[in-house]
Amino acid sequence: MGWVSVKDRDNIGFVCLFTLLCSVSGIGVNWGTQSSHPLPPDTIVKLLRDNGFQRVKLFDADYGTLKALGKSGIEVMVGIPNDMLASVGGSMKAAEKWVAKNVSEHISSNNVNIRYVAVGNEPFLETYNGSYLGITFPALRNIQSALVKAGLGSQVKVTVPLNADVYASSSGYPSGGDFRNDIHDLMLTIVNFLSVSGSPFTVNIYPFISLYSDPNFPVEYAFFDGNASPVNDGGTLYYNMFDANLDTLAYALQKNGFANLPIIVGEIGWPTDGDRNANIEYARRFNQGFMSHISGGRGTPMRPEPIDAYLFSLIDEDDKSIAPGNFERHWGIFTFDGQAKYPLNLGSTNSGALVPAKGVGYLEKKWCVMRPSARLDDPQVEPSVSYACGLADCTSLGYGTSCGNLDARGNISYAFNSYFQKNNQLEVACKFPNLSMITKTDPTPTVGNCKFPIMIQPYYESAGRRFGYAQKPFGLVSVLILILLTVP
Numbered sequence: 367m368g369w370v371s372v373k374d375r376d377n378i379g380f381v382c383l384f385t386l387l388c389s390v391s392g393i394g395v396n397w398g399t400q401s402s403h404p405l406p407p408d409t410i411v412k413l414l415r416d417n418g419f420q421r422v423k424l425f426d427a428d429y430g431t432l433k434a435l436g437k438s439g440i441e442v443m444v445g446i447p448n449d450m451l452a453s454v455g456g457s458m459k460a461a462e463k464w465v466a467k468n469v470s471e472h473i474s475s476n477n478v479n480i481r482y483v484a485v486g487n488e489p490f491l492e493t494y495n496g497s498y499l500g501i502t503f504p505a506l507r508n509i510q511s512a513l514v515k516a517g518l519g520s521q522v523k524v525t526v527p528l529n530a531d532v533y534a535s536s537s538g539y540p541s542g543g544d545f546r547n548d549i550h551d552l553m554l555t556i557v558n559f560l561s562v563s564g565s566p567f568t569v570n571i572y573p574f575i576s577l578y579s580d581p582n583f584p585v586e587y588a589f590f591d592g593n594a595s596p597v598n599d600g601g602t603l604y605y606n607m608f609d610a611n612l613d614t615l616a617y618a619l620q621k622n623g624f625a626n627l628p629i630i631v632g633e634i635g636w637p638t639d640g641d642r643n644a645n646i647e648y649a650r651r652f653n654q655g656f657m658s659h660i661s662g663g664r665g666t667p668m669r670p671e672p673i674d675a676y677l678f679s680l681i682d683e684d685d686k687s688i689a690p691g692n693f694e695r696h697w698g699i700f701t702f703d704g705q706a707k708y709p710l711n712l713g714s715t716n717s718g719a720l721v722p723a724k725g726v727g728y729l730e731k732k733w734c735v736m737r738p739s740a741r742l743d744d745p746q747v748e749p750s751v752s753y754a755c756g757l758a759d760c761t762s763l764g765y766g767t768s769c770g771n772l773d774a775r776g777n778i779s780y781a782f783n784s785y786f787q788k789n790n791q792l793e794v795a796c797k798f799p800n801l802s803m804i805t806k807t808d809p810t811p812t813v814g815n816c817k818f819p820i821m822i823q824p825y826y827e828s829a830g831r832r833f834g835y836a837q838k839p840f841g842l843v844s845v846l847i848l849i850l851l852t853v854p
Contacts, residue, residue, distance in 0.1 A: 394421030394676035407434030416721040418714020427468035436476035443482035455505030465512040543617035570633035590655030616668035631675035640692030642766025692761035727823040734786030734796035735779035758784035769816035787821035
């Protein structure tokens with residue numbers, strides 16, 4: 367791969383590392399939009415402002431989203447999805463067109479405070495099997511060159527949000543950190559480019575994923591309470607995974623000559639449902655612990671300076687893929703309708719509590735449930751539930767979830783109602799053959815956290831967006847159905 371050439375230095379507009387733009391103080395947050403019924407952008411921007419968020423990270427460059435952020439003063443990291451990397455990486459003209467439309471126009475016409483462009487999202491995940499290895503750096507270079515050409519080279523910086531799997535430790539301790547062998551040269555090329563252009567390294571760190579994927583992972587080490595047995599790295603004690611993980615990256619950068627490259631934590635958070643370890647109490651404990659941990663400008667042993675971080679995420683997204691796990695749709699500190707899930711003091715509101723979204727419109731208070739007369743052994747039950755779950759959201763069902771204590775009839779009713787609500791309560795969406803009925807009696811259990819939600823009114827953000835049509839059924843659905851239908 368090699369280093370950045372003299373020509374590249376001219377293209378990116380050489381900016382000394384130490385002139386990197388200062389970030390706005392306070393915690394940032396990720397705003398994802400993979401929802402069947404998103405809240406209007408203006409409602410979300412008010413939610414951000416009411417809760418004192420001064421920075422937001424996006425995953426695309428949706429016009430309505432960016433326009434709503436205009437004049438808000440909120441610092442924005444706008445995103446280029448992975449499926450666009452080949453286009454902007456393969457054509458300088460395409461990169462210039464993207465910057466003109468999604469950055470320059472919004473800064474000049476809508477007064478949007480765009481400070482970063484995120485080129486791709488975790489493009490080097492091992493699960494992608496190298497799909498983006500050859501196109502990420504060209505995309506990064508072209509977008510930076512386009513920013514410079516547009517006169518924005520010092521105002522807007524490029525970065526690549528990377529998963530923490532791009533580095534590892536040969537010793538098991540942070541001090542053994544280095545970049546993954548299969549992408550080592552590529553990572554050095556990217557890191558050098560970021561250094562030369564005065565841009566930060568962005569990494570996503572998820573202690574929850576470590577706990578989810580490894581049954582032997584020490585639970586307490588995921589949190590910030592200091593209850594875990596510390597890892598002793600040559601006399602430096604690490605009491606939580608976050609500090610150890612971030613310092614593994616810091617050592618990897620130092621080892622390769624970039625000890626002072628700024629680091630942004632692009633995503634950090636904890637889900638509230640979809641797994642036995644994804645619950646409200648753990649999410650509150652983790653996120654509040656993280657906020658307390660970084661308060662007062664405290665960093666890590668290797669990076670003691672204030673940590674620049676974005677919580678993941680602002681709001682639940684019911685259209686996200688559940689390939690990584692059912693928890694994927696439950697990362698929000700707010701529910702899909704903008705209601706706070708648990709007490710969380712961000713240090714940015716007078717009350718010390720989350721402020722819910724205002725003016726949210728809901729559909730009528732009615733639900734689709736299983737008929738009392740319907741039999742569990744009806745041969746139409748399994749295909750009906752499979753259909754409903756495949757096209758709606760049943761990730762709150764199953765072992766250890768918020769609705770995990772429902773009986774078989776309750777599971778079936780939940781599946782039917784999820785499909786009914788996602789389809790805007792259309793009568794035809796509650797026509798499961800001789801199995802379902804519409805009721806105005808709330809089927810939500812009186813005990814526990816399980817809820818049978820009422821959908822919010824659809825918002826037609828842009829041409830072509832349709833509601834009531836979900837993605838294809840996922841592979842995990844068929845497995846889930848067998849579990850749900852065998853609950854006594």
